Amino acid sequence: xxxxxxxxxxxxxxxxxxxxxxxxxxxxxxxxxxxxxxxxxxxxxxxxxxxxxxxxxxxxxxxxxxxxxxxxxxxxxxxxxxxxxxxxxxxxxxxxxxxxxxxxxxxxxxxxxxxxxxxxxxxxxxxxxxxxxxxxxxxxxxxxxxxxxxxxxxxxxxxxxxxxxxxxxxxxxxxxxxxxxxxxxxxxxxxxxxxxxxxxxxxxxxxxxxxxxxxxxxxxxxxxxxxxxxxxxxxxxxxxxxxxxxxxxxxxxxxxxxxxxxxxxxxxxxxxxxxxxxxxxxxxxxxxxxxxxxxxxxxxxxxxxxxxxxxxxxxxxxxxxxxxxxxxxxxxxxxxxxxxxxxxxxxxx
Amino acid sequence: xxxxxxxxxxxxxxxxxxxxxxxxxxxxxxxxxxxxxxxxxxxxxxxxxxxxxxxxxxxxxxxxxxxxxxxxxxxxxxxxxxxxxxxxxxxxxxxxxxxxxxxxxxxxxxxxxxxxxxxxxxxxxxxxxxxxxxxxxxxxxxxxxxxxxxxxxxxxxxxxxxxxxxxxxxxxxxxxxxxxxxxxxxxxxxxxxxxxxxxxxxxxxxxxxxxxxxxxxxxxxxxxxxxxxxxxxxxxxxxxxxxxxxxxxxxxxxxxxxxxxxxxxxxxxxxxxxxxxxxxxxxxxxxxxxxxxxxxxxxxxxxxxxxxxxxxxxxxxxxxxxxxxxxxxxxxxxxxxxxxxxxxxxxxx
Numbered sequence: 001x002x003x004x005x006x007x008x009x010x011x012x013x014x015x016x017x018x019x020x021x022x023x024x025x026x027x028x029x030x031x032x033x034x035x036x037x038x039x040x041x042x043x044x045x046x047x048x049x050x051x052x053x054x055x056x057x058x059x060x061x062x063x064x065x066x067x068x069x070x071x072x073x074x075x076x077x078x079x080x081x082x083x084x085x086x087x088x089x090x091x092x093x094x095x096x097x098x099x100x101x102x103x104x105x106x107x108x109x110x111x112x113x114x115x116x117x118x119x120x121x122x123x124x125x126x127x128x129x130x131x132x133x134x135x136x137x138x139x140x141x142x143x144x145x146x147x148x149x150x151x152x153x154x155x156x157x158x159x160x161x162x163x164x165x166x167x168x169x170x171x172x173x174x175x176x177x178x179x180x181x182x183x184x185x186x187x188x189x190x191x192x193x194x195x196x197x198x199x200x201x202x203x204x205x206x207x208x209x210x211x212x213x214x215x216x217x218x219x220x221x222x223x224x225x226x227x228x229x230x231x232x233x234x235x236x237x238x239x240x241x242x243x244x245x246x247x248x249x250x251x252x253x254x255x256x257x258x259x260x261x262x263x264x265x266x267x268x269x270x271x272x273x274x275x276x277x278x279x280x281x282x283x284x285x286x287x288x289x290x291x292x293x294x295x296x297x298x299x300x301x302x303x304x305x306x307x308x309x310x311x312x313x314x315x316x317x318x319x320x321x322x323x324x325x326x327x328x329x330x331x332x333x334x335x336x337x338x339x340x341x342x343x344x345x346x347x348x349x
Numbered sequence: 350x351x352x353x354x355x356x357x358x359x360x361x362x363x364x365x366x367x368x369x370x371x372x373x374x375x376x377x378x379x380x381x382x383x384x385x386x387x388x389x390x391x392x393x394x395x396x397x398x399x400x401x402x403x404x405x406x407x408x409x410x411x412x413x414x415x416x417x418x419x420x421x422x423x424x425x426x427x428x429x430x431x432x433x434x435x436x437x438x439x440x441x442x443x444x445x446x447x448x449x450x451x452x453x454x455x456x457x458x459x460x461x462x463x464x465x466x467x468x469x470x471x472x473x474x475x476x477x478x479x480x481x482x483x484x485x486x487x488x489x490x491x492x493x494x495x496x497x498x499x500x501x502x503x504x505x506x507x508x509x510x511x512x513x514x515x516x517x518x519x520x521x522x523x524x525x526x527x528x529x530x531x532x533x534x535x536x537x538x539x540x541x542x543x544x545x546x547x548x549x550x551x552x553x554x555x556x557x558x559x560x561x562x563x564x565x566x567x568x569x570x571x572x573x574x575x576x577x578x579x580x581x582x583x584x585x586x587x588x589x590x591x592x593x594x595x596x597x598x599x600x601x602x603x604x605x606x607x608x609x610x611x612x613x614x615x616x617x618x619x620x621x622x623x624x625x626x627x628x629x630x631x632x633x634x635x636x637x638x639x640x641x642x643x644x645x646x647x648x649x650x651x652x653x654x655x656x657x658x659x660x661x662x663x664x665x666x667x668x669x670x671x672x673x674x675x676x677x678x679x680x681x682x683x684x685x686x687x688x689x690x691x692x693x694x695x696x697x698x
Contacts, residue, residue: 265446280629289448289450290644292640
């Protein structure tokens with residue numbers, strides 16, 4: 001079968017690889033219906049994180065179950081499933097606490113081989129899914145083609161944007177500023193509106209993304225950054241800053257923007273993968289009682305809550321996909337996202 | 350009248366100073382019934398923060414109102430009042446949000462002169478209280494002598510311990526670890542129990558403080574620190590760490606202890622004044638979804654909630670005072686706390 005392999009920075013190839021096979025008893029084989037490229041896939045693409053040897057890549061996909069191992073209970077052949085960007089058992093202490101990204105028995109797509117000999121990446125024709133009962137979420141009933149993009153966002157970006165909002169404690173009537181206008185930032189706007197925020201400030205300089213932000217619920221757009229951006233946010237929030245700020249980038253500059261845009265007593269919810277490990281200025285946080293909460297988003301647990309709103313059209317996160325390509329053009333998908341020609345690319349095997 | 354003045358590191362003197370006088374219209378003059386020495390007073394005492402010129406010191410006191418300015422509405426001569434460790438108007442946007450330590454019109458005892466020409470320290474016979482309506486909390490009815498220590502803790506340490514617990518989101522059934530066995534850490538144990546925590550781990554090596562921690566509600570004591578301390582906390586919390594960890598010290602080591610003792614998805618509530626500005630390791634927080642929330646505690650807003658429980662004896666934070674001295678011996682009070690001969694010293698003018 002075909003799957004995407006990264007060989008080196010900017011060297012993405014779709015190659016013939018071995019078909020996956022059941023091996024642990026708790027696996028499922030899923031035929032991928034749609035996959036996508038994540039902002040975090042760009043770190044190895046750009047060489048920010050090293051690629052020591054060629055390996056499978058991709059961690060967001062949806063598909064149809066082809067076969068399951070003898071120990072699988074809640075998933076069956078023919079099921080339409082959403083895979084989160086990680087593997088989890090759904091039963092350990094951390095999963096029960098809602099932090100399935102810290103599953104004591106879980107792991108990451110494409111990265112390690114603790115699950116019966118190998119771990120697939122998600123950008124391929126088929127994927128072996130370890131811990132299928134805990135990892136996969138079943139979508140009931142017939143799934144129409146136009147549902148595909150929205151369902152695919154539940155594998156990562158919609159759940160991650162939601163996690164930023166939940167971590168920041170967004171609630172009815174809050175003012176919220178969103179730092180970052182990528183797919184996650186845009187989904188964070190959806191989440192903030194869904195949770196009841198009434199002032200939603202999108203920090204964006206990109207005309208198409210500004211338009212989508214407004215469609216998703218942003219009440220204001222701030223183009224300025226740094227001190228001017230903070231001043232603009234304060235002007236929209238009674239002079240004190242936003243109740244909740246959602247940091248969806250992961251750089252030192254974006255976190256600084258977020259911390260300084262938050263009112264005293266407010267909270268930053270952050271989901272941008274910290275790039276290079278900027279540290280947090282505790283004294284500034286302390287003096288103003290600005291908290292920081294978030295991390296790698298436990299999206300598996302959010303699927304049950306968000307799926308009905310996606311299927312009913314109450315929210316429409318699938319609009320973040322602005323380019324669809326066949327799997328064979330995965331290299332172009334990476335290039336388009338790297339060059340910001342596309343916000344989010346959907347790949348069709 | 351007499352008041353405490355710091356001249357230089359380890360040079361604390363009780364001196365004759367000018368009597369306070371009403372000046373802004375919104376002031377009250379309070380005769381101090383009891384004051385105390387704060388752990389943060391030890392920073393200038395030890396020379397960690399500089400003392401450029403002699404100045405009044407102290408910021409925790411209770412007393413009886415002697416006179417009020419013509420604009421004061423909610424306070425009257427004869428009232429028994431609790432002063433928080435700062436001045437606030439109670440009406441600005443930040444005060445309304447519950448963050449009166451960020452009052453847009455407020456300030457600090459002993460530190461600046463924006464309120465009509467001067468700001469007293471709290472360790473003296475009398476104090477002029479600016480913004481009296483917002484700052485002072487009235488204790489109704491007769492106050493007996495044995496209520497004094499408990500009421501005095503509401504000026505800082507009990508409210509600050511409570512803020513650590515509130516910031517961490519402590520709720521019924523939680524496991525909580527408390528880093529720091531000073532007066533604030535001990536009060537944080539009271540707060541955790543009061544908010545429903547069922548496993549409360551005191552990290553302490555000091556026998557008397559361990560005993561008080563148990564009296565306040567600690568279910569376990571961990572003497573180890575560093576990796577051994579983290580291992581001990583995990584052993585008491587199902588192997589994953591405490592749901593909530595209350596950081597009541599303010600050093601890099603104590604925050605590291607707190608972050609690493611928290612389970613994935615848990616929260617550190619911190620109130621220890623960051624000493625020298627250690628920064629927070631964001632990547633470690635991100636990977637495990639450990640949040641950090643807290644800061645300089647807005648204790649004025651907590652007095653209304655905590656006062657009934659203090660007066661009824663449901664909680665007994667006054668036990669943190671293990672030494673009482675006359676105001677004239679303020680220098681010995683500082684020395685006793687500096688040398689850890691006393692947990693918390695009460696001064697009687």
